[in-house]
Amino acid sequence: MKRIIPAFFIMILPLLLYGCWDRVEINDLALVVGDAHDQAELAGKTGIETTFQIANPAVMSAGDSSSLGAGAGGREGAGSFWTIRETGETIREAVSKMNYRIPKQIFLGHERVIIFGDKAARSGLTPFFDRLTRSRESRDTKFIAVSKGDPGKILEQESPIFQSTVLSLYNIFLTKDGWQGIMAVNMADFVYRLSTGVTSPLAPVVELVPQTSLTPKEKQAGNINTVAVTGLAAFDTDGRLVDYLNERESMGLLWVMNRAKNRVLTIPHFIGGMEELVSLNLVKAKSKISVSIGDDGLPFFEIKTHVNFDLLEQFGGRREIVDVGMISDFEKTAGSKVINEIEAAVKKSQQLNTDVFGLGEEVRRQHRREWPQYKEHWKEIYPLVNVTVECETHIRNRELSVGAPGSRTEGAGQ
Amino acid sequence: MEPGKISERQLALLITTTLISTVVFWMPQLGARAVEQDVWITALAATIWGILSALVIVALARRHPGLTLIEYLPLILGKPLGKVFGGLYVFWFLFVGAIVIREFAHFLNITIMPKTPPAFFMVTIMALCFYALRGGLEVWARVNEILLFVVVVAMVAVIVLPYNHMDLSRLLPIADHPPGLLISTSLLSGSWRSEVILAGMFIPALSCFRHISRNLIISVVFIGFIVAGVEISAVAVFGGVPTGQKEFPFFSLARMISLIRIFDRLEVLLVVALLLGTFFKICAFLYCSTLGVAQVFGFKEFQFLLLPLSVLLLAMSLNSFKGVPELTDFLSNVWPGYGLLSFGLVIPLLLYLIALFRPVRQVREP
Structure with missing residues (x-):
């Protein structure tokens, strides 16, 4: 009996290792790498429009490594990311509506860059930040950017180097902070400046710009744009965009x-x-x-x-x-x-x-x-x-x- | 009554684990909400209260060698009043222990396992504590000696590693808030530090009694530095106001760590530290309440009380708070009065003063 009981426990305990209630399989996750938020008309009221860029990990990692060599990596046919757009009264509501259409669970823990549209920025970013700071998934190290036009367009664009525009922006912010006029602003920085009530927050501006040189393949695909960082956006102390600073x-x-x-x-x-x-x-x-x-x-x-x-x-x-x-x-x-x-x-x-x-x-x-x-x-x-x-x-x-x-x-x- | 013997160092390390494990998670938020960037000053100021508590409890123990806090209460206050205060202290141990379990469950719920029912965490940690305590004081005091190292290393790593996000100018201006507010906030921080009076229950189990006040003071000061370090780091990374707006600034700090794209997502380190630290903290409170109940009622043994009191502690913690807002409300408004200003420092201090003016009674032979 003295041996049977411990043996029984040893056999039972591994069953608990899979994590019970909070078990999540990585295959079931839709890994969001970047989101874009803007204001939108919603049945006569102002709501928000959220666009997610969601990674296709198998292709994305292959594309990443092949970017060191030549050619676009990954399997033919499957893109390295896909995007989804939805409107709602709050960000969470918009995200919850996406669930009707996509077969995976949205996971926000891998967000790298968040892009806000001009309209949202001018009406004030403070309400948008609550979802980002409250969420147990998202981190304060992610970067903030402002787009002069529709921010969703930036996520939908394919970048020539990393394919995913978000990953190329992330790399720019991570490796080229302080180069020329580029200033990377992460969420902790932005929130700190907002909290002072005196200092104005800043965020880099990202835009779609025409590529300066095209390969035949890109010409054929009509993929003539890429994403670039152009200047900074200055906010007032309530988080409303005032104007843009030039280079x-x-x-x-x-x-x-x-x-x-x-x-x-x-x-x-x-x-x-x-x-x-x-x-x-x-x-x-x-x-x-x-x-x-x-x-x-x-x-x-x-x-x-x-x-x-x-x-x-x-x-x-x-x-x-x-x-x-x-x-x-x-x-x-x-x-x-x-x-x-x-x-x-x-x-x-x-x-x-x-x-x-x-x-x-x-x-x-x-x-x-x-x-x-x-x-x-x-x-x-x-x-x-x-x-x-x-x-x-x-x-x-x-x-x-x-x-x-x-x-x-x-x-x-x- | 306690058959085991522990060394002075083991006691100091045990007290260190007990004091450190929950304060680092709650205090940065509560402190920064009150005094923003000056929160680290309150952590250092609270050390003074902690040292006072430690000195008082050691002085009381020196006057009544071989007796625990619950045992010498009747000698100081007379039997009826002493028993009443003994009962209050036992209830304090139970109640604080229940809060610790609740804090632990909520922390895990909020940070990593949202869907797991809190009761599950409480029952498992309680079962573990019961198992550890059945092994005897000597055993878990020694295990603590080994595991405290892990806790401290994890905490120091989380304090230091976000250095690339730090801007120390966010700590300026230093001491911008009125001294009154700084002191009142230090009372809150000091309430956790005054848990050092738990040593009063362990001192009779010491194998020798030479450097105990020095050891306890070192551990109180050390905890002051760790808590201040957490708060300095959090304020330097997030700024004073945002630190107060986060539920667990220390946990958020761990999430900020990203070094050369390799050291990333280290927050689980902190959860491990909390798990180990809280385990010993609950053990300490459960041990003190079990021993206390036995001594209030004059039982010869206390081991048989372990199971009923574990269940009682579990029931109390299950019924204590509904959610974190209630818990933080309790911590910021009630805890200083319930900890430092009564059971932690003021009552022991009064006891010591009374004991000074009363002749030492004949020590009862055990």
């Missing part, structure tokens, strides 16, 4: 927010009255905002940026870059260009009255005794505050060449 303003913003990681800055340079262009490559950028309270009682901001560049390209190449004086000329021009970009961003944000830099937060951190008197009126104060920008630029290396190839002419050998 230059986005770049200015990235300098101040210490998010710039990779950047090619092209500056003109004059030699003997002739213009030639020099491209610099960002190595490291660091900005500091210091706040002081001016005599008029308004806060006063000094943005100090320190940027290190390497020389990347000298287009024209009439002169070897051996002259230290020339390099300090480059530094000056580059510095003023950075300052211009930052000032453009500051000007735009003050025009829109969106504190995208978090200047109000900066006042709160540096002058917390004075902050309560500004807090209530920050919206009126922000367009009036003075911001000065300084930039210190250093050019360190010139990569592997001293000068552009060609015969040595004037100024050589200095």
Whole structure:
């Protein structure tokens, strides 16, 4: 008896391993990789329209690996993803309606990118976020984006590299955050900025753009578009989209927010009255905002940026870059260009009255005794505050060449 | 009455597991709702209350060597009142134990297994605790020594690993809230820390009695750092206000971990930590209430009470709360008064003061 009872238990217990109530088979799941939400007319009321891009895992993983080699991978016939669109009064309602049509359980745990339409963004994103933060499936690491047109169209598009547009956007956001004007914003960031009540949230803008070059196969299929990140969208403190920032303003913003990681800055340079262009490559950028309270009682901001560049390209190449004086000329021009970009961003944000830099937060951190008197009126104060920008630029290396190839002419050998 | 003997280190580690296991899941939300980004200060301030509780309970035990809290209550307050307070303490152990089981079930329900009935979790963990306690104090105190390591490693990993999402400037300005609010929130955090008075039930089972106050203080301080670490990490990742808007900031923090696309989806680590930690916490409360009942009624043995009290604890937890909103309402409004401000610190402190002014009675031979 003493042996039989434990043996019996050992035989019974493995039956429990399959998880009882919450057992889910992966084959039964429809893995949503991206969703798009927009406002829609719904029987005279405003409702929402949700589009899901759902992965076809077997094909998608094959397509992913073959993208390293050549050709579109996967089985012929089956696409790497499929999409579904539905309307409803809440997001959950729209999702529940999908169940009538699809044979799988919708699983939101693999969402990578969420795209909001312009209409939804202008009416305020706050209600849309509740589903995303409350759900036990979805994570705060997923990326947010705004589309100027119909966001569902972006999910329905096929991208030439990863096939799934969501996966290509996800890769852009993951690997190219801080490159040029790209700023990846994940949900935790967005929600944090919303929660401050002062700082304006931002989200990158994604658009369908024509491909610049087509393979014969794509021409045949009429697949001429691809997805691209173009600039940033600035929201007000209630999560309503105010306006879009263009590339230059986005770049200015990235300098101040210490998010710039990779950047090619092209500056003109004059030699003997002739213009030639020099491209610099960002190595490291660091900005500091210091706040002081001016005599008029308004806060006063000094943005100090320190940027290190390497020389990347000298287009024209009439002169070897051996002259230290020339390099300090480059530094000056580059510095003023950075300052211009930052000032453009500051000007735009003050025009829109969106504190995208978090200047109000900066006042709160540096002058917390004075902050309560500004807090209530920050919206009126922000367009009036003075911001000065300084930039210190250093050019360190010139990569592997001293000068552009060609015969040595004037100024050589200095 | 307890036949087993444990070492001072085992007791300190047991108290550490008991104190740490539920506070890290509930306190960040409740604290951040009150004081936003300053929540970690309250965790450190609560250490003071915890140290006070530890010192009081050790001082009481030093005055009454070989006796548990329930046994020396009648010596201090006189027999009738002492028995009444002993009964209240037993009820406190049972009630807090019931809440812990409920918290555990709700946590699993919300985070990973929504469809499984909470009763299932409660019954299985209770069965496990009953089984462990039947093995004797020595056994589960030793198991705890091994498994606490897993709990702490999991927690520290979840605190540190989301570093790529952290922005420490979200912690600024430091101490922006009025001191009164910080202190009142630290009372809430300190209520969990004051569970250190459970040591009063274990001290007679110690094999030696030299560094016990030092050990308990170290474990209270250590828990202060872990809780503050969780809160600093959560505020740096989510910001002060969003931390208070999440049901389990610590769990959400684990979900943020994504390093080089390999370290991903580590939240189950945290569920494992909770499972192990709560198991020992329930064991500790069940043990204290069983021992307490036996001593209040003057039984010579306490093992035979294990089964009825396990069932009672289970019944109490099944009937305690309907859902998490009720539970968090209880935790934020009632728990400081029920924990730190009465059974956790104030009553033991009063007992100690009374004991100071009363002559030490003749110790009853066991």
